Amino acid sequence: MRWQMTLVLAAAGLFFSCKKRKADSEPTRTDLLVQQAWTYESSGLDFDRNGTVDAPLPIPIPACSLDNTYVFNTNGSGVINEGATKCDVSAPQTSPFSWSFGPGQTSINLQSTALFGLGGQFKVNELTAARFILSKDTTISTVTFGIIINLKH
Numbered sequence: 001m002r003w004q005m006t007l008v009l010a011a012a013g014l015f016f017s018c019k020k021r022k023a024d025s026e027p028t029r030t031d032l033l034v035q036q037a038w039t040y041e042s043s044g045l046d047f048d049r050n051g052t053v054d055a056p057l058p059i060p061i062p063a064c065s066l067d068n069t070y071v072f073n074t075n076g077s078g079v080i081n082e083g084a085t086k087c088d089v090s091a092p093q094t095s096p097f098s099w100s101f102g103p104g105q106t107s108i109n110l111q112s113t114a115l116f117g118l119g120g121q122f123k124v125n126e127l128t129a130a131r132f133i134l135s136k137d138t139t140i141s142t143v144t145f146g147i148i149i150n151l152k153h
Contacts, residue, residue, distance in 0.1 A: 029105045032127050037069040038151040046146030051125050
């Protein structure tokens with residue numbers, strides 16, 4: 001009977017230690033953000049600000065910006081690479097930016113115009129190993145709406 005109790009305790013210890021190790025290995029939001037460069041996938045307007053695109057942008061993102069990549073570093077710095085097609089041939093190939101998560105990592109602050117001419121605080125709608133979806137409330141005249149930008153790896 002004693003060896004059976006030892007076996008049960010050993011199995012329970014192994015189960016809980018494996019479960020703990022698995023939880024410890026789950027990536028943080030920072031891990032997901034910095035793992036590799038992000039590229040443009042899609043964007044649009046969110047009139048009711050519910051996190052889904054309701055209409056395309058009235059002015060599309062220029063084709064020369066669609067091949068840009070965005071690298072986020074763990075130290076809060078980042079690099080925009082203009083890709084093969086630059087909008088301004090005299091502009092540098094890469095430009096630095098800085099970023100920081102807001103409280104609870106549910107928002108991210110991007111320095112100046114880091115993302116397609118937009119900067120400031122964005123809501124993080126989704127951040128997974130493959131997708132990074134941001135939204136930013138914007139007001140023109142008295143109308144407030146969201147702009148959603150979907151990035152991918």
